[in-house]
Amino acid sequence: MPISILKADPAKPEGYSHLLKKAKSDLSVATEKVIPILRSVEKEGDKALFEFTKKFDSIELSSLTIDPRSVRTNVPKDIQEAFLTAKKNIETFHKAQLRDSWSVNVDGNKLGVKYTPIPSLAVYAPGGTALYPSSVLMGIIPAKIAGVKEIQLVTPPQKGGLPDILVWLAQILEIDRIVTVGGAQGIAAVAYGTESVPKSEFVVGPGNSYVAAAKSYLAGVGLIGIDSPAGPSEVGILADETANPMWIACDMLSQAEHGEDSSAILMTTSQSLADAVSVELEKAFVERPKRLKMKQHAIYENSCILVFPKMDDCIHFSNLLAPEHLEIQTADPYKVFEGIEHAGSVFLGPYSPVAMGDYISGTNHILPTAGGSRIYSSLGVDTFLKRVTYQEVTKESLNRLYPHVKLMSELEGLDEEHGTSVKVRYEEKKH
Amino acid sequence: MPISILKADPAKPEGYSHLLKKAKSDLSVATEKVIPILRSVEKEGDKALFEFTKKFDSIELSSLTIDPRSVRTNVPKDIQEAFLTAKKNIETFHKAQLRDSWSVNVDGNKLGVKYTPIPSLAVYAPGGTALYPSSVLMGIIPAKIAGVKEIQLVTPPQKGGLPDILVWLAQILEIDRIVTVGGAQGIAAVAYGTESVPKSEFVVGPGNSYVAAAKSYLAGVGLIGIDSPAGPSEVGILADETANPMWIACDMLSQAEHGEDSSAILMTTSQSLADAVSVELEKAFVERPKRLKMKQHAIYENSCILVFPKMDDCIHFSNLLAPEHLEIQTADPYKVFEGIEHAGSVFLGPYSPVAMGDYISGTNHILPTAGGSRIYSSLGVDTFLKRVTYQEVTKESLNRLYPHVKLMSELEGLDEEHGTSVKVRYEEKKH
Numbered sequence: 001m002p003i004s005i006l007k008a009d010p011a012k013p014e015g016y017s018h019l020l021k022k023a024k025s026d027l028s029v030a031t032e033k034v035i036p037i038l039r040s041v042e043k044e045g046d047k048a049l050f051e052f053t054k055k056f057d058s059i060e061l062s063s064l065t066i067d068p069r070s071v072r073t074n075v076p077k078d079i080q081e082a083f084l085t086a087k088k089n090i091e092t093f094h095k096a097q098l099r100d101s102w103s104v105n106v107d108g109n110k111l112g113v114k115y116t117p118i119p120s121l122a123v124y125a126p127g128g129t130a131l132y133p134s135s136v137l138m139g140i141i142p143a144k145i146a147g148v149k150e151i152q153l154v155t156p157p158q159k160g161g162l163p164d165i166l167v168w169l170a171q172i173l174e175i176d177r178i179v180t181v182g183g184a185q186g187i188a189a190v191a192y193g194t195e196s197v198p199k200s201e202f203v204v205g206p207g208n209s210y211v212a213a214a215k216s217y218l219a220g221v222g223l224i225g226i227d228s229p230a231g232p233s234e235v236g237i238l239a240d241e242t243a244n245p246m247w248i249a250c251d252m253l254s255q256a257e258h259g260e261d262s263s264a265i266l267m268t269t270s271q272s273l274a275d276a277v278s279v280e281l282e283k284a285f286v287e288r289p290k291r292l293k294m295k296q297h298a299i300y301e302n303s304c305i306l307v308f309p310k311m312d313d314c315i316h317f318s319n320l321l322a323p324e325h326l327e328i329q330t331a332d333p334y335k336v337f338e339g340i341e342h343a344g345s346v347f348l349g350p351y352s353p354v355a356m357g358d359y360i361s362g363t364n365h366i367l368p369t370a371g372g373s374r375i376y377s378s379l380g381v382d383t384f385l386k387r388v389t390y391q392e393v394t395k396e397s398l399n400r401l402y403p404h405v406k407l408m409s410e411l412e413g414l415d416e417e418h419g420t421s422v423k424v425r426y427e428e429k430k431h
Numbered sequence: 432m433p434i435s436i437l438k439a440d441p442a443k444p445e446g447y448s449h450l451l452k453k454a455k456s457d458l459s460v461a462t463e464k465v466i467p468i469l470r471s472v473e474k475e476g477d478k479a480l481f482e483f484t485k486k487f488d489s490i491e492l493s494s495l496t497i498d499p500r501s502v503r504t505n506v507p508k509d510i511q512e513a514f515l516t517a518k519k520n521i522e523t524f525h526k527a528q529l530r531d532s533w534s535v536n537v538d539g540n541k542l543g544v545k546y547t548p549i550p551s552l553a554v555y556a557p558g559g560t561a562l563y564p565s566s567v568l569m570g571i572i573p574a575k576i577a578g579v580k581e582i583q584l585v586t587p588p589q590k591g592g593l594p595d596i597l598v599w600l601a602q603i604l605e606i607d608r609i610v611t612v613g614g615a616q617g618i619a620a621v622a623y624g625t626e627s628v629p630k631s632e633f634v635v636g637p638g639n640s641y642v643a644a645a646k647s648y649l650a651g652v653g654l655i656g657i658d659s660p661a662g663p664s665e666v667g668i669l670a671d672e673t674a675n676p677m678w679i680a681c682d683m684l685s686q687a688e689h690g691e692d693s694s695a696i697l698m699t700t701s702q703s704l705a706d707a708v709s710v711e712l713e714k715a716f717v718e719r720p721k722r723l724k725m726k727q728h729a730i731y732e733n734s735c736i737l738v739f740p741k742m743d744d745c746i747h748f749s750n751l752l753a754p755e756h757l758e759i760q761t762a763d764p765y766k767v768f769e770g771i772e773h774a775g776s777v778f779l780g781p782y783s784p785v786a787m788g789d790y791i792s793g794t795n796h797i798l799p800t801a802g803g804s805r806i807y808s809s810l811g812v813d814t815f816l817k818r819v820t821y822q823e824v825t826k827e828s829l830n831r832l833y834p835h836v837k838l839m840s841e842l843e844g845l846d847e848e849h850g851t852s853v854k855v856r857y858e859e860k861k862h
Contacts, residue, residue: 026652079842082835085538093542096535097818104527106793107516111524116772118806132843165842201806220651222660225806229653250852257848290847337821341547346821351829353852356822359839360832362537363820375549375632375656377818387528387808389794390768390777391787398782401791404513408790411510411596412563416721417688421681421784 002278003299008267008306010313016306019265020320020371030213034184038214041188046195052185059157064189064196066162066178068170075168082360083169086134089362090141097381098145103390108397114388117147118225120198121384122190124205124215125166127156127182132206133165134359138366138379139205140173146384151175152200154190156182183207184214191218204366204379206230227383228376231369232261232302235354236323236343238314238336241270243329244350248273249280251327251353256298257291263302265321267314274305315339322374324367325354344373395425402426433709434730439698439737441744447737450696451751451802461644465615469645472619477626483616490588495620495627497593497609499601506599513791514600517565520793521572528812529576534821539828545819548578549656551629552815553621555636555646556597558587558613563637564596565790569797569810570636571604577815582606583631585621587613614638615645622649635797635810637661658814659807662800663692663733666785667754667774669745669767672701674760675781679704680711682758682784687729688722694733696752698745705736746770753805755798756785775804826856833857 008016040048046064053061103112123139125131136153143151153170155162157180170178179197181189187207191214193199203215204227212229219226235255237248252264268274281299285292308314315336318326322342330336333348340346344367347354357363366379377383402422409419439447471479477495484492534543554570556562567584574582584601586593588611601609610628612620618638622645624630634646635658643660650657666686668679683695699705712730716723739745746767749757753773761767764779771777775798778785788794797810808814833853840850 078834079838082838085832085835086839089538092537093535096533096542097544099530102527104524106523107520109792111527111793113528114768114771114777119773129844134839134843216651220647222801222803247852247855250848250855253848254845254852257845288847288851295848333823337545340545340819342550342817343819346545346819348821348823351826351856352822352824353856355836355840355849355852356824356829356832358849359836361540361822361824361828362542363822370653372653373817373819375817378820380818380820382813382818386773386804386806387811387813388771388774388777388804389809389811390779391783391792391794392764392779393783393787393792395782397792398787401516401787403509404516405786405790407510407513408517408565409786412565413560414685414688416719417681417684417726418786418789420719421678421685421786424678424681425782425784 001300003281003303003305005274005278005305005307008308008313008317010308010316019304027209027213027216030209031217034210034214034217037184038188038217041185041194042192049181049185049189049194053157053181056183057157059159061157061180064179064181066180068167068175068178071167073164073168073171075164079165083133083137084172086360087137087141087172089360090137091145093362094142094145094381108394110392112390114390115385116388117149118202118384118386119148120150120200120202121148122152122154122179122200122203124186124203124207124211125153125155126207127158131163131166133169135206135366136166136169138364140175142364142379142381143384144173146381148384150198150200152177152179152190152198154179154181154186156180156186184210187211187214187218191224201225202384227366227379228368228372232263233258234263234323234369235325235327236318236321237264237266237327237329238311238318239266239268239270239273239329240311240331241273242331243273245273245276246280247350247353248277248329249284252281252299252303253284253295254353254355255325256295256303260294260297261302262298264299265303265323266305267318268305268307269309269311269314271307274307277305311336312339318343322371324369324373327352327354342374344368344378398422398425432731434712434734434736436705436709436736436738439739439744439748441739441747450735458640458644458647461640462648465641465645465648468615469619469648472616472625473623480612480616480620480625484588484612487614488588490590492588492611495610495612497611499598499606499609502598504595504599504602506595510596514564514568515603517791518568518572518603520791521568521795522576524793525573525576525812539825541823543821545821546816547819548580549633549815549817550579551581551631551633552579553583553585553610553631553634555617555634555638555642556584556586557638558589562594562597564600566637566797567597567600569795571606573795573810573812574815575604577812579815581629581631583608583610583621583629585610585612585617587611587617615641618642618645618649622655632656633815658797658810659799659803663694664689665694665754665800666756666758667749667752668695668697668758669742669749669761670697670699670701670704671742671761672704673762674704676704676707677711678781678784679708679760680715683712683730683734684715684726685784685786686756687726687734691725691728692733693729695730696734696754697736698748699736699738700740700742700745702738705738708736742767743770749774753802755800755804758783758785773805775799775809829853829856
């Protein structure tokens with residue numbers, strides 16, 4: 001049962017357009033379950049957090065927060081070096097995203113934009129097997145660079161204490177507080193604030209369906225801002241006959257390794273590459289059998305190789321797919337990239353597997369999934385900055401523009417006060 | 432019953448912190464009502480749109496869309512000139528917001544950001560007395576400048592046809608299609624797409640609670656992106672003894688004119704200014720009695736003058752308030768502005784009443800309300816642009832960084848495939 005290879009005819013898109021139907025997570029069941037939890041935390045604060053932690057995590061906490069500076073950690077030197085290298089590269093790329101405030105002269109007036117950071121942020125980090133220390137770097141570094149002053153890390157408590165790597169990361173990222181409450185109750189803690197947990201106005205980071213439902217519900221009622229919801233991981237690959245089929249198979253499996261609902265779509269002009277990749281996938285299943293069932297489900301059920309007549313057809317379909325990750329492994333990847341409009345993060349050339357960006361190159365790996373990159377961006381410094389617009393109008397300009405404002409405010413039925421507020425300044429010149 | 436003037440003591444913030452409690456609109460009732468409408472439009476398309484329009488607007492449409500180029504309009508020359516001046520200024524300020532794509536060298540690799548527009552947009556414009564033609568400019572111009580290709584205007588039908596000004600604006604803004612369906616059914620039409628209405632992936636613009644509920648629900652299920660919800664209009668004013676009390680009163684009434692739930696908060700260091708503004712407000716109520724009850728409700732029930740000991744106290748409170756509009760009328764407004772972190776749009780100096788930005792100066796008047804400017808920005812070119820990040824990793828850099836990736840992927844339990852996808856490239860050098 002090899003991966004399905006489709007001959008894609010752009011004149012008959014119905015043959016492959018089912019691949020564009022992305023499953024959106026239905027959070028309604030989880031939302032019903034989390035609402036009572038949120039209400040309890042809102043009403044009872046710390047007391048509710050202690051109780052939910054006992055109930056859901058079977059842990060009796062003595063304190064809800066940890067000051068990472070007060071904890072001794074023991075992280076091997078080589079692991080430290082790896083994460084410090086990643087941190088440095090992520091910082092360099094995200095610092096380049098900072099923008100200076102600016103102003104322009106528009107019709108005689110000074111108009112401008114001042115960029116300011118959001119005031120507070122909570123970054124959620126899942127516990128157990130879903131703990132990805134690299135995601136902690138990805139969530140916190142852009143906020144630090146944007147200048148967010150109050151940042152707390154939220155993560156489920158663990159028997160025997162938090163993993164050293166997590167606490168050590170909080171230390172090197174200079175986070176003052178780890179809130180050791182998981183799930184919906186952890187999100188509620190930072191959204192409402194309690195006796196021992198300060199309120200955060202923005203919450204980011206991946207989590208299970210309860211975490212996602214809590215974030216989405218609290219954002220919907222206007223209590224917090226959130227990042228776009230994280231769905232199954234996906235990669236699109238644009239490749240021609242120059243690509244290495246074994247490397248492409250590895251990259252597809254790298255997404256499959258995230259879960260059985262992950263997907264990898266190879267779009268190519270080369271039937272022989274398609275066949276070779278299929279062979280390499282089968283070989284890999286034999287050679288690397290860890291999580292085999294999961295990977296096979298992802299590859300056989302959710303993934304596909306599409307063979308198009310022309311690279312332009314591949315590009316067109318890729319823009320409709322708007323994959324979270326997009327690799328371009330062609331003779332001239334920049335030429336193909338010119339046509340790309342919608343993708344979360346793009347990996348050009350043979351030596352840019354997604355894993356390089358996942359871990360170390362410096363781009364952010366928190367990306368819009370399920371076709372979300374048609375309208376959303378990856379996490380970045382901009383996520384945590386706002387544009388405060390401003391203007392200083394001169395008397396000369398006000399006098400010149402007043403007749404227009406008079407007419408427009410009359411047309412909108414707002415001349416009595418809007419119109420008057422300009423008129424009184426206009427009339428000043430007559431005195 | 433004059434406006435309330437409070438002596439604000441920063442040591443006792445409980446005396447005035449109730450002003451920070453912003454009423455968030457509860458959309459739950461409206462949401463229940465709109466869900467069946469959305470379902471009908473999703474299922475029955477055009478048929479449902481015709482039926483809902485007959486039911487809610489008492490209008491039997493012969494077509495659901497209008498091509499504005501096919502309509503003759505008659506807009507007086509002076510009105511045309513006013514709107515063309517506004518258009519030019521809005522375009523100049525928003526063009527200045529465009530950013531060039533860029534790249535940097537990070538640890539030997541090329542990392543960059545390419546800015547691309549969202550593919551499609553619907554701008555909703557309310558009908559009847561809530562029709563503000565100026566808002567059509569504010570919604571569409573930034574999207575045009577961002578490069579959004581498919582833009583449609585959605586607005587309720589009107590007996591006797593759409594107002595000339597609306598169709599004329601669609602003409603000069605080069606909009607191909609006006610969808611003449613209002614309310615939740617109008618939002619559903621563009622979100623799902625029907626036989627005669629193309630689907631839009633992003634929807635912006637103000638509307639009543641049904642429009643807001645439909646947008647919010649459809650965004651929650653991941654079908655569309657939306658702007659932040661529009662609440663009651665509000666202005667904060669920072670002023671010292673140099674300010675003109677009559678002008679300030681006019682500016683406060685200019686917000687009050689929007690509705691009885693609007694608010695105006697004057698923060699000042701001058702008791703005599705506070706008293707004088709109160710007197711001017713009473714005089715204005717006598718001199719300009721239009722919408723008197725509404726304006727008095729807004730001023731007496733929702734507005735306030737706070738007299739602080741120092742301007743720094745005013746600034747601190749203003750940042751907590753995070754007003755939609757903020758005027759600074761002090762001896763040195765830029766000095767005060769330095770301390771401002773959270774506000775939608777700021778108006779500096781005596782000749783910059785909010786109405787100048789509402790209509791003509793060039794800044795956008797679609798702004799975050801209800802304290803939203805602590806985490807959100809005004810509508811702008813950035814609203815419609817995404818950051819597509821990209822990277823090209825070199826072989827040298829991959830070889831150097833692989834040992835780090837190996838350790839990190841092992842730590843996260845993803846070495847089998849993530850690690851391997853880098854390893855196969857690393858090992859290439861040995862052959």
